Amino acid sequence: MYERHGAAPSLAECGRCELVLALPAARGTCPRCGATVERRKPDSLARTTAFLIAAALLYIPANAYPVLVTRSLSGTDRSTILGGVVELLHDGSWPLALLVFFASVTVPLLKMIGLAVLVITSHRRSSWAPLSRARLYRLIAYVGRWSMLDVFVVGLLVGLVQLQSLASTEAGPGALAFAAVVILTMLATESFDPRLIWDFRENPRD
Amino acid sequence: MPRMAPSDLAVCGECDHVQRVPVLTAGHAAHCARCHAVLRRRVRSDPATVLAIVVTGLVCVGLMNTFPLVALDIRDETRTTTLAGAALALAQTGRAPLGFLVFMTTVLTPALELLAFGWLVSFVVFPRVGPRALRVLALLDGIRPWSMVEVLMLGALVAFTKLQDLADVVPGVALFAAAAFILCVAYLRYVAKHAALARLQTGPGG
Numbered sequence: 470m471y472e473r474h475g476a477a478p479s480l481a482e483c484g485r486c487e488l489v490l491a492l493p494a495a496r497g498t499c500p501r502c503g504a505t506v507e508r509r510k511p512d513s514l515a516r517t518t519a520f521l522i523a524a525a526l527l528y529i530p531a532n533a534y535p536v537l538v539t540r541s542l543s544g545t546d547r548s549t550i551l552g553g554v555v556e557l558l559h560d561g562s563w564p565l566a567l568l569v570f571f572a573s574v575t576v577p578l579l580k581m582i583g584l585a586v587l588v589i590t591s592h593r594r595s596s597w598a599p600l601s602r603a604r605l606y607r608l609i610a611y612v613g614r615w616s617m618l619d620v621f622v623v624g625l626l627v628g629l630v631q632l633q634s635l636a637s638t639e640a641g642p643g644a645l646a647f648a649a650v651v652i653l654t655m656l657a658t659e660s661f662d663p664r665l666i667w668d669f670r671e672n673p674r675d
Numbered sequence: 676m677p678r679m680a681p682s683d684l685a686v687c688g689e690c691d692h693v694q695r696v697p698v699l700t701a702g703h704a705a706h707c708a709r710c711h712a713v714l715r716r717r718v719r720s721d722p723a724t725v726l727a728i729v730v731t732g733l734v735c736v737g738l739m740n741t742f743p744l745v746a747l748d749i750r751d752e753t754r755t756t757t758l759a760g761a762a763l764a765l766a767q768t769g770r771a772p773l774g775f776l777v778f779m780t781t782v783l784t785p786a787l788e789l790l791a792f793g794w795l796v797s798f799v800v801f802p803r804v805g806p807r808a809l810r811v812l813a814l815l816d817g818i819r820p821w822s823m824v825e826v827l828m829l830g831a832l833v834a835f836t837k838l839q840d841l842a843d844v845v846p847g848v849a850l851f852a853a854a855a856f857i858l859c860v861a862y863l864r865y866v867a868k869h870a871a872l873a874r875l876q877t878g879p880g881g
Contacts (some may be wrong), residue, residue: 501875503806565836606689621830
């Protein structure tokens with residue numbers, strides 16, 4: 470069934486001041502607040518894909534290399550993300566282990582796989598479950614920041630445990646890669662335009 | 676120059692669906708009929724409360740950065756660190772990008788966010804919401820994903836638990852200030868934009 474963009478195909482809303490205005494072109498200026506109003510984020514799929522691929526590539530060293538290196542009298546301990554989770558389990562703090570696992574493994578994977586699904590389905594103008602996809606996008610946007618948890622844990626430990634001859638800690642190369650993954654997935658989320666999810670309505674697939 | 680449409684219309688920012696919205700009473704929100712995104716919200720707020728929260732938040736930002744987050748008692752030594760101190764330690768141990776990231780997400784953007792809220796609120800308290808006030812809204816939208824004090828709090832919890840075997844962990848003033856900051860910012864993120872937009876529509880003195 471052919472359906473137009475609502476009652477008048479060229480209506481748009483200013484993202485800043487919520488003014489509804491007629492927008493015949495792809496881009497215009499809001500008469501009330503001067504903000505740029507765009508029909509779609511420019512190059513959304515291309516930028517999101519680029520950020521996603523970079524994040525996926527860096528996810529490997531983020532988990533392979535240690536995030537925290539502790540030098541003490543008993544030797545040097547290099548722990549990776551998963552190694553840190555296991556260590557917390559051995560210490561008996563399984564709620565914290567679960568938390569770190571969720572923030573450092575579940576959330577980044579959810580973001581990367583979720584955004585990949587969104588990009589692929591939007592590119593193919595798929596009409597599959599648009600409301601669920603919209604909710605997936607919202608979930609990714611809200612939950613994304615929590616994957617920074619391990620970066621802060623490492624940062625605080627490095628800041629505190631500097632006892633010269635007794636023990637010292639430093640952030641491992643895995644921490645840099647992981648921080649990059651977090652930033653890249655956040656940028657990917659910001660680049661994605663959720664309106665693309667609903668674009669199948671203009672040009673439905675055969 | 677784009678034409679304006681009747682003011683009971685809204686175009687969903689997440690799916691482009693055009694629909695009519697009823698006049699809202701305080702404490703209610705209108706959701707998109709198609710994708711359930713929030714279209715309009717009417718908040719219960721008075722300028723005095725918002726101003727009080729902003730001032731509290733500013734005090735919290737000051738405390739968060741001047742006082743230490745935690746004190747570690749190891750044997751005879753007591754080590755403390757502030758937020759900036761943790762960022763600096765990361766930079767000094769050869770992980771400057773990480774130090775910068777921690778600094779940006781826990782010192783810079785939270786302070787910037789609260790200052791921007793203060794600026795926005797000044798337009799609401801001394802009612803003259805115009806295009807300049809709305810530019811602050813755009814700034815706030817850009818800052819918000821990168822202001823992550825709540826993630827820091829959880830990270831501190833994990834880090835301090837890890838350190839418990841090593842030493843006596845005593846939470847510092849900055850930690851409690853951070854908790855209060857989170858509450859202030861949560862309120863402002865919910866209220867300030869809609870309070871400002873409501874003033875915009877009714878004009879000065881409204």
